[in-house]
Amino acid sequence: MHDVKKVDVMEGILDENDHIAGHVKEHMEDHGILVVNEMGSPGAGKTTSLKNIIRHLKSAKPYVIEGDIESDLDTRDLRGLGIKTFQINTFGNCHLDAPMIHNMTGNMEFDEKGILFIENIGNLVCPAEFSIGEHLKMLVSTVTEGSDKPYKYPLAFEKADLILINKVDLIPYLDFDEEFFMKGVRALNKNVPVFKVSGKTGEGFAEVAAWLESRASELTDRGHHEGHVHKHSHE
Amino acid sequence: MHDVKKVDVMEGILDENDHIAGHVKEHMEDHGILVVNEMGSPGAGKTTSLKNIIRHLKSAKPYVIEGDIESDLDTRDLRGLGIKTFQINTFGNCHLDAPMIHNMTGNMEFDEKGILFIENIGNLVCPAEFSIGEHLKMLVSTVTEGSDKPYKYPLAFEKADLILINKVDLIPYLDFDEEFFMKGVRALNKNVPVFKVSGKTGEGFAEVAAWLESRASELTDRGHHEGHVHKHSHE
Numbered sequence: 001m002h003d004v005k006k007v008d009v010m011e012g013i014l015d016e017n018d019h020i021a022g023h024v025k026e027h028m029e030d031h032g033i034l035v036v037n038e039m040g041s042p043g044a045g046k047t048t049s050l051k052n053i054i055r056h057l058k059s060a061k062p063y064v065i066e067g068d069i070e071s072d073l074d075t076r077d078l079r080g081l082g083i084k085t086f087q088i089n090t091f092g093n094c095h096l097d098a099p100m101i102h103n104m105t106g107n108m109e110f111d112e113k114g115i116l117f118i119e120n121i122g123n124l125v126c127p128a129e130f131s132i133g134e135h136l137k138m139l140v141s142t143v144t145e146g147s148d149k150p151y152k153y154p155l156a157f158e159k160a161d162l163i164l165i166n167k168v169d170l171i172p173y174l175d176f177d178e179e180f181f182m183k184g185v186r187a188l189n190k191n192v193p194v195f196k197v198s199g200k201t202g203e204g205f206a207e208v209a210a211w212l213e214s215r216a217s218e219l220t221d222r223g224h225h226e227g228h229v230h231k232h233s234h235e
Numbered sequence: 236m237h238d239v240k241k242v243d244v245m246e247g248i249l250d251e252n253d254h255i256a257g258h259v260k261e262h263m264e265d266h267g268i269l270v271v272n273e274m275g276s277p278g279a280g281k282t283t284s285l286k287n288i289i290r291h292l293k294s295a296k297p298y299v300i301e302g303d304i305e306s307d308l309d310t311r312d313l314r315g316l317g318i319k320t321f322q323i324n325t326f327g328n329c330h331l332d333a334p335m336i337h338n339m340t341g342n343m344e345f346d347e348k349g350i351l352f353i354e355n356i357g358n359l360v361c362p363a364e365f366s367i368g369e370h371l372k373m374l375v376s377t378v379t380e381g382s383d384k385p386y387k388y389p390l391a392f393e394k395a396d397l398i399l400i401n402k403v404d405l406i407p408y409l410d411f412d413e414e415f416f417m418k419g420v421r422a423l424n425k426n427v428p429v430f431k432v433s434g435k436t437g438e439g440f441a442e443v444a445a446w447l448e449s450r451a452s453e454l455t456d457r458g459h460h461e462g463h464v465h466k467h468s469h470e
């Protein structure tokens with residue numbers, strides 16, 4: 001009985017979440033914004049990756065929402081670099097959800113087309129289950145976490161639209177088995193693009209930024225073609 | 236309305252969980268078993284730490300429950316070393332809970348006094364919220380995750396009864412700020428013992444094992460003194 005009630009409520013929460021996520025996505029598309037949900041373990045280098053990607057953006061304007069349990073260290077860090085950053089604190093909750101993003105984006109100004117990066121809570125499990133209105137899920141994995149991560153946290157790897165392997169500068173000091181890692185990734189997600197990067201040396205991030213800008217252009221091009229159809233469907 | 240229902244159900248789940256956790260703890264004390272709930276991020280080195288600690292145990296017999304979302308890589312690894320290991324898969328759930336442990340320990344044989352190590356799901360958020368019948372929460376943190384972790388994931392550090400800082404062999408290649416890290420730890424948890432360890436070189440684990448064996452002895456000594464009182468209170 002207790003379990004049935006729990007499952008019902010959880011399914012209700014997921015349905016409601018996906019419904020709101022759809023609104024967020026639509027709202028962002030109206031502004032020509034590609035939404036990227038950045039996921040990864042604590043300390044995987046999510047904020048450092050954002051800084052490195054944003055540095056290489058050529059045409060898309062970056063917007064950032066930082067998700068943290070209670071601190072705002074990363075937001076202060078990003079704002080210090082002149083990046084438009086908004087803070088969400090979950091106060092214990094282990095992932096962001098669509099209502100949180102809906103409330104935030106509803107109050108943000110999007111004066112130019114670009115990319116909204118949403119840094120999720122450092123957690124390799126729950127964020128993968130909750131859509132927050134994103135077009136792409138970007139997973140930041142690291143060589144220091146070990147090569148068995150795709151086998152142990154399959155959902156995050158399965159759902160990723162791009163994967164960064166961070167901290168590759170440390171490979172000489174570790175026993176990272178890249179072949180085993182990639183075998184696990186490919187079993188879950190056959191065609192996902194994988195980028196090797198280093199937050200320390202900066203290598204690899206120009207390619208990630210170029211790939212994301214290309215997706216952002218596709219979104220805006222599609223928006224032009226579909227504009228009227230989209231509007232009609234709401235009348 | 237929706238939120239109220241969600242909160243009610245969550246509180247119900249936590250109460251029920253704590254009630255069952257109490258039963259687990261009592262059952263384990265009857266067998267002279269100290270229960271250690273091991274927590275940490277994905278790839279922090281939880282299994283490697285267990286192997287190193289167990290290698291140094293002098294009198295306490297080790298028992299292990301491995302929590303994983305769906306794999307059993309670590310269990311096979313530990314069993315290969317002759318360590319009595321049981322596997323729990325949560326199939327998506329991001330933390331272990333007391334009912335899972337209750338079901339497992341109810342079916343295990345504890346033929347000697349010792350220590351039951353329960354490796355929780357790799358997650359620095361949710362496991363800290365759910366008691367699973369443990370006497371001690373052991374947090375495995377790493378220098379590769381960065382020195383801001385106590386500030387960003389305070390609950391895990393606040394609730395820890397001992398903290399391992401793992402991968403200290405990599406310090407020369409990182410910008411780990413130990414003073415900042417420890418300042419964060421001490422603000423949350425004034426007296427928690429902190430051990431610097433390396434799963435690669437094995438350093439520091441003899442001290443952790445000795446500290447845990449000392450806690451296990453205290454438990455068994457207390458058991459002898461309190462035995463009758465404990466029994467009376469149930470009549």
